[in-house]
Amino acid sequence: MSTDPNISPRTGMDIDSFREDIRQHLHYTLAKDKFSSTEWDHYRSVVLAVMDRLHDRWINTQQNYYQHKSKRVYYLSMEYLIGRLMDNMLINLGLQDAAADAIEDLGLDYDKVREAEVDAGLGNGGLGRLAACFLDSMATLGVPGLGYGIRYDYGIFDQAIKDGWQVEKPDLWLQYGYPWSVVRPKKKYPVEFYGETTTHKDENGRTHFSWINTDTVTALAYDTPIPGFRNDVVNNLRLWKATSDKGFDLKSFNQGDYINAVRNNLLEENISRVLYPNDKVFKGQELRLKQEYFLVSASLQDAMNRFKKQFDDLRKIPQQMAVQCNDTHPNLAIPELMRVLMDQEGMKWEPAWDIVTQTVNYTNHTLMPEALEKWPLSLMSELLPRHTQIIREIDRRFLNTLEISGGEGSKQDRMRIISDEKDAMIRMGNLGIIGSQKVNGVSELHSRLMKETIFRDFSDIYDNKFTNVTNGVTPRRWLRQCNRPLADLITDRIGEEWITDLDQLNQVEQFAEDESFQELFSEIKLQNKKALAGYIKKTMDITVDPDAIFDIHIKRIHEYKRQLLALMHAITLYNRLKENPEADIEPRVLLFAGKAAPGYKMAQLYIKLINNVANTINNDPEVGSTLRVLFLQNYSVSLAEKMIPAADLSEQISTAGMEASGTGNMKFALNGALTIGTLDGANIEIREQVGKDNIFIFGHTVNEIQQLRDSGYDPQRFYKSDEELKKVIDQIHGGYFSPDQPDLFHPITNALLNQGDYFMILADYRQYIQKQREVEYNYRSSFDWNRKAIINIANMGYFSSDRAIKNYCKRIWDVEI
Template identity: 80%
Template sequence: MPTDSKQTIHPRTGMDVDAFREDIKQHLQYTLAKDQYVSTEWDHYHSVVMTVMDRLHDRWIDTQQGYYQQKSKRVYYLSMEYLIGRLLDNMLVNLGLQDVAAEAIEGLGLDYDELRETEVDAGLGNGGLGRLAACFLDSMATLGVPAIGYGIRYDYGIFDQDIEDGWQIEKPDLWLEYGYPWSIVRPRKKYKVQFYGETNASKDKEGRMHFDWVNTHKVNALAYDTPIPGYRNEVVNTLRLWKATSDEGFDLKSFNQGEYIDAVRNNLLEENISRVLYPNDKVFKGQELRLKQEYFLVSASLQDAMQRFKKQFDDLRKIPDQMAVQCNDTHPNLAIPELMRVLMDEEGLEWGPAWDIVTQTTNYTNHTLMPEALEQWPISLMANLLPRHTQIIREIDRRFLNTIEVAGSGEEGDKKDRMRIISNEMNARVRMGNLGIVGARKVNGVSELHSNLMKKTIFRDFARQFPEKFTNVTNGITPRRWLRQCNRALADLISDRIGDDWITQLDQLRRIEQFSEDEEFQDSVRQIKLANKKRLAAYIKKERGVSVDPHSIFDIQIKRIHEYKRQLMALMHAITLYNRLKSNPGADIEPRTLLFAGKAAPGYTMAKLHIKLINNVAEIVNNDPDVSDTLRVLFLPDYSVSLAEKMIPAADLSEQISTAGMEASGTGNMKFALNGALTIGTLDGANIEIREQVRPENIFIFGMTVDDIEHKRREGYEPKEIYDSDEELKQVIDQIHEGYFSPEDPDLFHPITNALLNEGDYFMVLADYRSYVEKQAEVERVYKKKDEWCRKAIINIANMGHFSSDRSIRDYCERIWDVEVD
């Protein structure tokens, strides 16, 4: 290729603007075979991705070789979900190339902001579980932890959400429609995963029992790798996703006989395993395909991990020294019987040594306190799909039950039934949470409150039997994506004052608290917040056709739609404000824009009805000239990581109002506070630790505690008494019930009001309503005092260091994985 004196000779490794620009041009022409006349926005984006990948490959290879040469202990992070969002900005930030890339792209006559909007969010998760896993991947790479994230490459991700006539409509998430240039397929990295069949038992010459899993149906797991770079440290880890492919190939005989459908039918059925991501539901529902997916992930991942181990080591006893398997929630807990099967049936170990290895290698993170949300698989389903694993689980259960000490009759007499892995009932079920605890080295909750409640409630018997197993690792968020990337202006302001070490040492943010009353710094923070609000307002105008006032309070609740997260209570407050304005148009109410976003599981009827109610209330409020200058209500459809990156930097008020004791941790609460929003919330999940860090006067806490709720339930909670005694609340409930917000169908929202008044108000919406409304009045009073509000916002930003996912990963390394980090 001819060059001139200004051109970099090796554009594919160059980190300067000229090299980056030249590489984009090369990829457009020689990788994609396009020119300026026929190339599309996607082609330009694709060329930029290839240019970034060029700069990752050497680092990626060197990192993996380094782990191998140093015989590093590997962390194998197993998760059914990874919400990694768009990767272009994230890759460029971590490589230190964001400004270089922007200049190179602009130099080609392209718009950097438009180009990055071309990327689609990877459809690999439902919500918090997947977003947490994505943050952990970033932190493990940034800290240089030798880790691989394992998941499934779903063809269809979490559904795309449309709103039609106020109702949620689910549409396929075609995130792979144009391919995914951030991943590399590994055609030779393929493992066979077995299902069905039966087990044959036989004795060898020494009289030892041996089990063979035979007549199985096999599916291939094909690896797709995505690089995960650390922040400016030359480390590149791997996210390996498995795609299901047929083991049998093409049925040529059927095809030659003209039976085309028969020829491909089996292939299609096998590929269904990685076809679609299961949406979260309010209650776990056992379905064979979901169980197949979970075993598919576990089997392929452990085969991969064992192959890597056996390349370097012959002594299986070294497995706990070289492997730490982390199960993110109950979904991958089949790793316990699977590793037992591999060690006994394939490697020839006796039960005792195999169990010692398993219980020193696997770990389990619990994410829920709600028993109904813990997976329980029918033993009949398990036995049919995974007969050998069922045998192993039965034996684990038998041996474990023999270790349980029972004091006698009464409550303690039921101890074995509570603790057993296979439930003692007619239609017995495998309790995956119990299996995880019995087989794990460590079990952790995800906030101090959650970990303590876990030991006191759902797993109290286990905590007494295995106190050494239980620990806490409070969740965290990566400051690279959730401040440096999504709120560049604020990040630059912070770096101007204290340098940029905070990007990898978030505790450094404490140094900006000294500027909390500095007028110049306050003014800069206010201007950045206003600019972010204007950007979000422009997006809302473009996408929804609704004008919102950037100077109003941006009051935002974004999370999965669920009754315990209580979007309903935030909406009821909006209706209360609406009623006050209607009865007194001159009321001194601070202008407010209430924004909701989130998806309801397709089968969760009540959650979908809540979305409908939000949209119906918005329709009336936003079109009422008496109130529309003061109050706006909006539901933004199709919530995603990318939408969160627009909403979080713009928020003034962060709604974290779950029923106390029901939110394990939360990470949205951390993201909002890091970006200068103040929190209104209950003492639930990580809100408690946020209050400790920012101090009680800088957070708006309301409502009942866990103990309060337990007491109220014991004493007999009567929501109708609250309804009858609170005129504003009664008016809101009556309006919903009598069809004020659904005149075309007055009975539409009766299920909501019945749940509140006649079915016990399980989520304590009415019980906390007045406390919430009063705390919102305090929010208004503080917001009117611009300097005081800004001072509190700066204090929140300054004290978010504890909530870095880097700290979380350090805790995992120290408390669970036994992996050293600098």
């Protein structure tokens, strides 16, 4: 133990204090010893020791915000893909090396302790991972931010592959508890549903509304600390769990009817039971709408409660609160804040509306009309009758302003919140624009297209509302944590300031042609590839060659992300090798990972096709080790942390104009992978930063795609004029990869040949094949390849989430750092 009497073993940052704290927690908190303890117990003991060191900082940070009357940023998101937290917490505390030594001193394996942690089941993919990066950056920059979300009992699902098909299993991430969270039993709020509204007039003739006869669900708070990097700031992620406010129905129980005794409790608690999978096609389901309002209501009650502890004047809300809606899901914050201000605080419409439209902001994440939320007016009216009244009034007043400005009828129909049709829908994107202060896209291209396409009408009258904040990733997790050897090499050459100022990486460019630096970089990349190869051998019993090109496509399985195009390239290489086993083809390992939404049949079929093609190629002796195709099951943040540092080639090949930004592209480049991609999302800005000679760009641009569509795009023309393409399609269609069921993949080939090839796979195929050939030639010159990879790393400064949060603070939140 530390000999300093002023240092408690619960707060000391030295090895001895940390080791003693772990030992005490194992014995006194968990009641375990070396004979009875498991790896989970060891992990929990480490977590408890880390939490001891976070608590003082956590409390002090919140007190500091209160004392300085800091403006708070409330980040509302249905998803937070935070991954494992142990490494992240230790790194940000500056404690990782001391903790590793303390753990080893106790006879434990640091890696085994770390691997005992499960990924939190709180998100689907990019949107949730972005939210997690933003929380890390807010804490690191000292922004008084608080993340609000839902504590789902079950995550999206655990994915297994059986006979090539995806099989979904429950994601039981909470089955042993979650030691990073602290339950707040006294921090709970009622959330109302259903019921009806009544009105009465006061003595001044003013109408007041009451929402009565409601069903009530209680939102219970669970808090997870979010530490900044070595700055003693600890922000908060508050997740709400749905609980019943009804007591146990003793009468039913005494009559032997146990089910009815708990039935209502179970129905109410279902609200936070499971995370909805995202397949980029909006599907209106009542439970999802309940979840969205549950998040918004509890969070705004909590925020208003915090505000009213310090301020009496509601007009100060915009000066003290910035509410950020991460996509359309939390846009009910607009009518909810109006309801609170008018019905509970007694404000009139106009001042309440001024407050709302200066406080709430909306981030758009999609250009696909089919993905924008549209709730049936009938469902909203039943579930949230008072909010429906408010939305109707917002819509009415908005239409009046359009009439005053002389807008034509069709434009009004497109812009109004409630669609003017028999089965009327509430358009949550339109509500978000009309009721918010700022609307931002997440890359330069996306923000421009958002104004030119789906929200073109709004940009004409609200141009000052629209802005751009290109996404970013936190360098703490996506370089310092997941690729420690590369992080140490960079620190050795330029110092460690890059960890909080990623622009410092530009100093690395001076080493792009330095042979000793290249040699070290190349060795690190090889070791990362060997580690991934070892994981593949252990989990799949398949051997891959670490010297081959590691070509990686990891994303949600979706047609617009075009896993199919990458797979068609592998089939093309396979066909060339079959025709000539001595063909001049660079050995390649093509790796896929990602989950398909359970109801997304085409995405499910993609997974089956990938696995069938992999089975054919990997078991063909004529191909040997030259080509391998693999689908790694159950993609997660933790798996990404293994795959990204090992990648040589990053696949970012979405149809131009369909990927809002992407952040995987940034993570790969930051770790020294070269990008093959279309001019889509943030790929465009990556090309601007790294230079066009250090990225492999192919495919039709947004404008060229539109021209193809306008001229009557005929995929058959590409199919018939390209022999290699025709052979690939014919093999898939004819059952070459599914001999037991030759028509299995007909839905895929029909979509390409007979249903318009909406995602332009055939149109981009030849350019993609040619660009992949260029990749091979480049890879053969290790000096040139490493030079390009190092230049990529050196120019990733712009893609830090720290920069993104600074932009939010300046352009949207009006928060000083």
